[in-house]
Amino acid sequence: MTAIETYELTKEFNGLTAVDNLSLKIKKGELFSLLGPNGAGKTTTIRMLSCLLNPTNGKIKVLGYNAIEQPYEVKKVIGVSPQETVISEFLNSWENLELIGNLHKMDKKTIKERSKELLETLGLMERAKDPVHKLSGGMKRRLSLIMALIHDPAILFLDEPTLGLDPQSRRAIWKYITKFKGEKTILLTTHYMEEADQLSDRIGIMDEGKIVALDTPEKLKEKYSKKRSILVRGKNIEKVKGKYRIENNGIIIDDGNIKDIVEHLSKEGVTIKSIRIEEPTLEEVFIEITGKELRE
Numbered sequence: 001m002t003a004i005e006t007y008e009l010t011k012e013f014n015g016l017t018a019v020d021n022l023s024l025k026i027k028k029g030e031l032f033s034l035l036g037p038n039g040a041g042k043t044t045t046i047r048m049l050s051c052l053l054n055p056t057n058g059k060i061k062v063l064g065y066n067a068i069e070q071p072y073e074v075k076k077v078i079g080v081s082p083q084e085t086v087i088s089e090f091l092n093s094w095e096n097l098e099l100i101g102n103l104h105k106m107d108k109k110t111i112k113e114r115s116k117e118l119l120e121t122l123g124l125m126e127r128a129k130d131p132v133h134k135l136s137g138g139m140k141r142r143l144s145l146i147m148a149l150i151h152d153p154a155i156l157f158l159d160e161p162t163l164g165l166d167p168q169s170r171r172a173i174w175k176y177i178t179k180f181k182g183e184k185t186i187l188l189t190t191h192y193m194e195e196a197d198q199l200s201d202r203i204g205i206m207d208e209g210k211i212v213a214l215d216t217p218e219k220l221k222e223k224y225s226k227k228r229s230i231l232v233r234g235k236n237i238e239k240v241k242g243k244y245r246i247e248n249n250g251i252i253i254d255d256g257n258i259k260d261i262v263e264h265l266s267k268e269g270v271t272i273k274s275i276r277i278e279e280p281t282l283e284e285v286f287i288e289i290t291g292k293e294l295r296e
Helices: 042-049 070-079 093-103 108-121 138-147 167-178 192-198 219-223 258-267 282-290
Strands: 002-014 017-029 031-035 057-062 078-081 155-159 185-191 202-206 210-215 229-235 245-247 249-252 271-278
Touching: 002 042, 002 185, 002 219, 017 042, 017 210, 017 219, 031 042, 031 057, 031 108, 031 192, 042 057, 042 155, 042 185, 042 245, 070 078, 078 138, 093 108, 108 138, 138 167, 155 271, 167 192, 185 192, 202 219, 202 282, 210 219, 210 282, 219 282
Parallel strands: 031 185, 031 202, 078 155, 155 185
Antiparallel strands: 002 017, 002 057, 202 210, 229 249, 229 271, 245 249
16 A cells, blocks of 8 residues: 655746656555755655645645645644754753644643653653753754654654764664554655665665655665675785785675685685675665765
């Protein structure tokens, strides 16, 4: 079943096309990552899907609802954690969650139960009564995620949810997001390639308002990235340099069985000091497709 569909979705700003005839289908329960350089149109797309911005042209369906004609129905079933943290700074976490719960017409008991569960799960309970302006940036990002989840939405839009977080906090959020795979439909934008690689069922790479590549992480790496290679460093390595590529003070062997490689190099008189397997990466895919470096 399809959760999100767009048909020739277009958004222009003063003659500049930010999103260009975007046609996309995201399956129910899928974690779909939308990647792209700054200015590619990712955030504009999310703002249109979440009924915060009207498209110039095209159609949007969210769980069967027409997002242009039925925005209030769409807003009932989605949760949004925006790129810019939008939280009332002089309220505490409990009060922010109560505010969002009231907007979604939740009863007080459910708001309290859901808030307690989410604050405990994401490690904010001890600071939940502190005004938000006293929380760290990482805590605010976690609270933003909780605010998107408070009404238990069927669809989550997460626009760079781990931006600026330390590795420990980032992985905690990864772990939590992973719990929803298959249950909630998640559209994620991120500049962290490891994040997209680990979490995504499928990835769409966007550039200049268009989807320029779309597939699973594994198939994208297989199609666009260099193949798996093995870097070998060792004593007497010069004896075989004429047979292999030289790189990083060693030799590069394109794929192959480690045992066979060790046996072959030993026969050639090489004493191996280290072997490192270099797997294809999403960052290589990204640069190959867009020709642009990643920027936060």
